[in-house]
Amino acid sequence: MNKRHIIMIIAIILIVVLPLMLFQGKGEDEGYFGGADGVAADAITESGYEPWFEPLWEPPSGELESLLFATQAAIGAGIIGYFLGYYQMKRKMESK
């Protein structure tokens, strides 16, 4: 990791933190930080449209939903770490 990457990561953190500071003290109850997908769905329902199909299965609670999202991220991160680590070590061994 070089300096350029550290600056980039700091920039990413700022992008995420800025909205939290901007809307500090506001929460879901005031209509903040909900998903854009849901906002769009609400706008569609307002027009009187009734969805004609329900999800086959929904995570029964927010906790379980976060479990599945974390699993999704963990699978991805594991694969990326495995291959980049493999490449890195391979390179090291070959240069010896």
Place this chain on the structure above:
Amino acid sequence: MHIMEGFLPWQWCLFWYVVSIPIVVYGILKIKKITENKPEAKPLLAVSGAFMFVLSSLKLPSVTGSCSHPTGNGLGAILFGPAVTAVLASIVLIFQALLLAHGGITTLGANIFSMGIIGPLAAWLIYKGSKKVGISITIAVFMAAFFGDLLTYITTAIQISLAFPLPTFGEAFSKFMVIFAYTQVPLAIAEGLLTVIIWDYILKLRPDILKDLNIIKSIPREGGK
């Protein structure tokens, strides 16, 4: 960018399936060819899919006050082109539709079209174009990922406005653009930066594969950090 289950009239669901399926099928054939002819590129295929898995699971807050997630489709598009990325996106979207109730089976075709086809197509064209013009590779990668992300959401806004042109397509479009695309701008910047970071690692570790896939012209000098 997920159009939720049942939230498109069935005619549109069918339409987007018809548009997306041939491209996904072409992508599957292309993946088969890559794994047969260039087996050394297989890990990068896995990394591209995995990158999408990670990024599309991260729901981030935006300055508009709502949350959305990056797409991760830029990396796959740069490395393997839009058709292959359409296949990778399909895997992510099926996972999310079945296990997370995000998106849906009826709207899968539409969601593949935005996240798997138009976004990656934009990213791929921008990368190719920037390379031709001679822009630095870092900026090319950043721009590709940024627009891959943004175009995904603009496509979603168009798809919903086409299905619900209330009162007109134009008015619906400007409404859904605010919901999706404005929210997405800062997240697309974050996605661009993240894509550059992983790209730098791949470039540093396996420039030979990138050259072999014809993504870069020459292998950068050893010792460059």
